[in-house]
Amino acid sequence: EIKYRGHITIPDQAFAELFALLDGYTWHLDDRPGRDNREINPDVLGYIFEKYINQKAFGAYYTRPEITEYLCEQTIERLVLEKMREVDAYDFGVLPPLHYEDVHELLRRMDGQRALILLQEILPKLSLLDPACGSGAFLVAALKKLAAIYQSALGRAEFLDHAALRQYLTAELHGHPNKNYYIRKKIITHNLFGVDIMDEAVEIARLRLFLALVGAIQRPEDLEPLPNIDFNVLPGNSLIGLLRVDEEAFNQMTPAEAEGPLTQKGMFPTMKQGSLLALAGQRSYRQMVEEKERLVKSYRLASTLTDNVEKMREDIEKHRQKA
Structure with missing residues (x-):
């Protein structure tokens, strides 16, 4: 605008038509399906970006949410089970015996000690990397899956009579008025990492994670400062490493x-x-x-x-x- 001031004139009618077009849609920060066919959620950012670029040249294609959600469900749940079974094997005879076939059964039946280990040791130390993250489809799907596991674990932990667990929950959630916002913020900063060769894709991936984070807020007073994820989602080439070389x-x-x-x-x-x-x-x-x-x-x-x-x-x- 500063560069071309006085050289480009756009009539007000053009802006009126643009605003009318945008007003014709319902905008959401989450991806929960509604009844309105004109709803738009952050997934459209990735879809538009991958339609805008040269897909053949960059190998970038839109991955539907049901595919990313299925892949994240299979990998993350299996990883959590493997970590918990390693703990069971190491602490055999210390932890009370518990049989579970999947993550859902584990979250439903776990005792206080296992809940503490899951929340304090296993989940915070998971590192999920998408080496070609694009516009962040897999990162957002991983965020939703981990958030669901966190919420279920916290829900179960609140009903367990375990002194160390209660002490941990009190210290962990203190000062965070919105539990869901805090969970997502912790996942984004501690668990999720992405790299992509296109700077534009990295910016969109960061934006989608921020929108998913803000989407957990129901009241403006619950909003906390947004985290710095410049070192979580980076532009670069995963095949050859760092390129900023003198x-x-x-x-x-x-x-x-x-x-x-x-x-x-x-x-x-x-x-x-x-x-x-x-x-x-x-x-x-x-x-x-x-x-x-x-x-x-x-x-x-x-x-x-x-x-x-x-x-x-x-x-x-x-x-x-x-x-």
Whole structure:
């Protein structure tokens, strides 16, 4: 607006039509289905983004919520069960015996000691990474699944007579007027991590997590400061690691510096990629990148040749059957 002030004139009617279009929809911060066909929730952000970009070039496609929810349900519930069964095996004879086939049965029947272990040890230490998070579809689905487990565990814990558990709940929830908001905030900051090569996708993923967090608020006075998740969801390439490398400083490294430990002086302000082996002192950063690009091209060519061979085999088989 400042750059083109006086050069672009947009009539008021255009804004009136735009506002009328937006007013024709019902906007929601959650994704609970309603009865209005004109409802819009944050999922539309990912859908529009993945329609806007070149899908073929970036390999970005819209993943429907039912798919992400199913995958998160299968992986997260299994992970929680594995962690709890490890505790049962380690503390065999200490914890009271309990049989459970799935997470729902565990949450429904667990005793006070298991509830304390689940809330204090297992859930906060889970780390879920989406190395190609896109607009955050899987991160949001993981947030909802973990929030459901947290809420069920807290609901069960409130009815258990266990002194240490009650002490933990009192200290944990103190100063947080909205329990659901606190649960989601804790999950977003402690459990969820994402990386994507597109900066725009990262911004949308962060926005969707913030909207999912704010969606837990029913009263304005329950709103707490939004967390900083710049280090949870980052732009970058998961295949090759850090890219913010000072080439000149990298190439000036001596073999001794390359083999030595990374100190604060060595890491900042210059970020170095990988483990910085002695190879870094003998070859330039650009040479290493060029070789990596050559290997990627070779891999792509090999994949194409494999596909061509498979197609040729199918064609030969079809002609053989016709003959």
